[in-house]
Amino acid sequence: MDFGKVAVMMGGKSAEREVSLKSGAAVLAALRTSGVDAHAFDPREKALEALHAEGFKRVFIALHGRGGEDGTLQGALDLLAIPYTGSGVLASALAMDKWRSKLVWQATGLPVPDFAVLDGASDFAAVERRLGLPLFVKPANEGSSIGISKVKQAGTLKAAYDVAARYDSCVLAERYLAGGEYTVGILAGEALPVIHIVPAT
Secondary structure, three states: OOOOOEEEEOOOOOOOHHHHHHHHHHHHHHHHHOOOOEEEEOOOOOOOOHHHHOOOOEEEEOOOOOOOOOOHHHHHHHHHOOOEOOOOHHHHHHHHOHHHHHHHHHHOOOOOOOEEEEOOOOOHHHHHHHHOOOEEEEEOOOOOOOOOEEEOOOOOHHHHHHHHHOOOOOEEEEEOOOOOEEEOOEEOOEEOOOEEEOOOO
């Protein structure tokens, strides 16, 4: 199949820029090996309008974090009428936002770990008592473990909140659940095999 000229969207401006550059380089190499006319495109360096000017017909999104996974880029590409990989605007926005994702899952009856939304005025000791220790604190709209802390000792939740709040105004404290990390991709409505993610550390 001829995909035309494909932009591999990588880099960007988010806190996950370096991860995105690595992902993008791997995608670019794989596409070129498969005979696709693929080229790197960093939206930190070029405006999206350049996609049309440079003759790109499709976009493979390898951006991570805000601006790439949160529906922002997807909406811009929809306006430019350029097809892209991944989910659309609404699904991307919900998937990136851990708090709103939890609200959707709860509304459908799916179990989620108990959590609390934190701000600077939160009663941190009360949250520790309610959720128990250990617990995790994370920015609601970041990925790649950016800004995440595992709180193990009473009285340290506020410090973990301060770390997460550097990345997002919405911060979650979440009850710790032991277990592995798994992901399942969906392609054209079909679930792909389950992948067990084993962290390097």
